[in-house]
Amino acid sequence: MKEALTLPSAARTLLAEKLIESLEFDVDETLQKLWTDEAKKRRDKVRSGAVSPIPGEEALARVRQLLE
Incomplete structure (x- = not known):
């Protein structure tokens, strides 16, 4: 994690996107x-x-x- 935080902004963005994509599964394509x-x-x-x-x-x- 420390190494990832030292990456340039664009590389951290790409890494974050890939990590999030790896968490997404069984996505309902219609709903998406x-x-x-x-x-x-x-x-x-x-x-x-x-x-x-x-x-x-x-x-x-x-x-x-x-809501109050």
Whole structure:
């Protein structure tokens, strides 16, 4: 692990992706496609300016407030 942390950023990113892929098994391809499509729609809305992202902490604070 210490050696991996000394790798350049791009190499650590690739290593992390490969490690995550190794954990994924029995993926429902239909469900995966639906989530991928949804993520792309949301990305496109942000890029087009149709929606403005907010920081995660702010989003969590809003959810907590709604749940109170």
